[in-house]
Amino acid sequence: MAIVIKKNLPSATVILSRPDKRNALTRQMLADLIQALDDLHQERKVRAVILTGAGTAFCAGMDLAEMQETAKQPQREAWEQWYEDANLFRDVIDKMRLFPKPIIAAVNGPAMAGGMGLICASDIVLAAPEAKFALPEPRRGIVAGIVSPLLVFRVGSSHASNLLLATRTIDAEEGRRIGLVHEIVKGDLLWARGQELAGEIAKSAPEAIQLTKRLLNETIGENVGTQLSTGAAASATARTTEAAAEGLAAFLEKREPKWL
Numbered sequence: 402m403a404i405v406i407k408k409n410l411p412s413a414t415v416i417l418s419r420p421d422k423r424n425a426l427t428r429q430m431l432a433d434l435i436q437a438l439d440d441l442h443q444e445r446k447v448r449a450v451i452l453t454g455a456g457t458a459f460c461a462g463m464d465l466a467e468m469q470e471t472a473k474q475p476q477r478e479a480w481e482q483w484y485e486d487a488n489l490f491r492d493v494i495d496k497m498r499l500f501p502k503p504i505i506a507a508v509n510g511p512a513m514a515g516g517m518g519l520i521c522a523s524d525i526v527l528a529a530p531e532a533k534f535a536l537p538e539p540r541r542g543i544v545a546g547i548v549s550p551l552l553v554f555r556v557g558s559s560h561a562s563n564l565l566l567a568t569r570t571i572d573a574e575e576g577r578r579i580g581l582v583h584e585i586v587k588g589d590l591l592w593a594r595g596q597e598l599a600g601e602i603a604k605s606a607p608e609a610i611q612l613t614k615r616l617l618n619e620t621i622g623e624n625v626g627t628q629l630s631t632g633a634a635a636s637a638t639a640r641t642t643e644a645a646a647e648g649l650a651a652f653l654e655k656r657e658p659k660w661l
Contacts, residue, residue, distance in 0.1 A: 402418065402433070403417070403418050403419045403427065403429070403430045403433065404416070404417065404418065404430055404433040404434055404437055405418045405455075406437055406440070406441070408444075408447065409596065410446050410447065410448075411446065411447065411448040411449065411599050411600060411602070411603040412447065412448065412449050412450065412451050412505075412595065412596055412599035413441050413444065413447045413450050413451070414450070414451040414452075414453065414592065414595075415434070415437050415438075415441075415450055415451070415452050415453075416453055416454065416455050417430070417452075417453070417454045417455065417459070417460055418454075418455040419455070420454075420455040420456025420457070420458070421456075422461070422464065423456070423457075423458035423460070423461035423511070424454040424455065424456070424458055424459065424460045424461060424516070425460070425461045425462060425463065425464040425465070426460065426462065426463050426464060426490075426515050426516075427464045427467055428467065428486065428489060431489050431490060431492075431493050432489070434493055434496075435492060435493055435496050438450070438496050438497065438500055439496075441502070442500065442501065442502075445607075447502065448502060448503075448599060448602050448603040448607065448610075449502055449503045449504070449505055449598065449599035449602045449603070450500070450502060450503070450504045450505065451504075451505045451507050451592065451595040451596070451599065452504055452505065452506050452507065452519065452523060453506070453507040453508075453509055453591070453592065453595075454508075454509055454510060454516075456510070457509070457510045458509075458510040458511050458512075458516075459506075459508045459509055459510050459511060459512040459516055459519075459520075459532065460512055460513070460515065460516030460519060461511065461513050461514070461516060462513045462514025462515040462516050462517075463486075463490070463514060463515045465541070465649055465652055465653060466653065468486075468640070468649055469649050469650065469653060471483065471486070472640075472645075472646055472649065479641070480637075480641050483637040483638075483640040483641060484633075484634075484637040486637070486640075487546070487547065487633040487634070487636045487637035487640075488633055488637075490515060490518070490547055490633070490636075491547050491629050491630065491632070491633040493519075493522075494518055494519075494522045494547060494551065494629060495626065495629065497519070497522035497523065498522055498618045498625070498626075499615075499618060499619070500614075501607075501610075501611040501614065501615075502607075502610070502611070502614075503524040503525060503599075503602055503610065503614065504522070504523045504524050504525075505523065505524065505525045505526075505527065505595045505598055505599065506519065506520045506523035506525070506526045506527065507527050507591045507592055507594075507595045508520060508526060508527065508528040508529065508532045508573075508582070508591075509529050509532070509588055509591055510529065510531060510532060510533075511532065511533040511534075511535075512532065512533070512534050513533075513534075513535050513536075513537060514535075514536060514537060514538055514545065514548070515547075515548070517534055517535070517536055517545075517548050517552070518545075518547055518548040518551060520534070520581070521548060521551035521552050521554070521555050521581075522551060524614065524617075525583055525598060526576075526581065526582050526583050526584075527582075527583065527584050527585075527586050527591055527594055527595055527598075528573040528576060528577070528582045528584070528585055528586070529573065529585070529586065529587065529588035529591055530572075530573055530574075530585055530587070530588070531573070531588065532572070532573040532576070532582075533570055533571070533572060533573075534564075534570065534571050534572075534573075534576050534581060535564070535568065535569065535570040535571070536548060536552075536564055536565055536568060537568050537570075538568075538639075539565075539566075539568055540568050540648065540658070541645070541648035541649055541651075541652050541658075542639070542642060542643075542644035542645040542646070542647055542648025542649065542658065542660075543636070543639045543640055543644075543645050543648060543649075544635050544636050544638075544639035545565060545636070546631075546632030546633060546634070546635035546636030546637075546639070547629055547632045547633055547636055548632075549561065549565060549632055550625055550628035550629055550631075550632055551625065551629070552564065552565070554625050555580065555581060556579045556580045556581050557580075560579040560580075560581075573585050643661070644660065644661075647659060647660070
């Protein structure tokens with residue numbers, strides 16, 4: 402299984418477990434992540450969820466090899482798959498945002514592209530000193546349509562523009578400076594700190610925590626859901642372009658893309 406759940410009350414830990422692929426997200430992993438959150442929703446004694454990655458990376462984003470295989474299909478079938486893929490990722494992000502319990506991202510290493518989306522959809526972000534953050538989609542001819550509104554919601558439009566348009570890679574310290582990261586914790590203490598936070602959360606009434614999270618995500622962030630749907634459409638459309646085909650091929654062939 403590429404999604405592993407471990408319970409250690411008052412938390413449950415969801416582990417992205419494809420370390421050989423830097424935990425790149427396949428369609429099956431996204432579906433399994435939704436199922437994992439549905440299952441943990443029913444666990445009353447689980448008061449918070451810790452999300453982390455196996456190995457040295459948190460998440461490298463979407464599985465680009467899977468995306469390239471889709472590009473080989475007949476055009477109409479490929480386009481339909483792009484839209485299904487974008488909507489599936491949007492569903493994961495919405496599931497995390499609307500999940501009634503706090504989600505603590507324990508970022509053990511690089512978090513790129515869709516991995517940044519998982520971080521922005523989390524409520525509290527802990528990062529190891531070696532964590533890195535980036536949205537390199539434009540360098541691959543695609544668009545971070547779903548992550549963009551979340552990033553603006555978390556860190557503001559100025560920082561979001563800097564990351565999205567310059568495709569910069571930032572470290573944990575800069576992530577904390579702009580508000581993407583809440584705490585920097587030594588890698589071997591990362592999960593323990595997440596568990597400690599889960600214990601602090603468990604001291605509060607679960608109904609109060611749930612209502613507070615709803616207040617943040619459905620009231621203060623009331624427009625984010627609509628923006629995510631718009632972003633999913635933009636992301637899917639970008640994947641149908643010649644630029645995307647060239648960008649993905651260049652990445653997998655380990656060469657610089659040749660833009661028209």
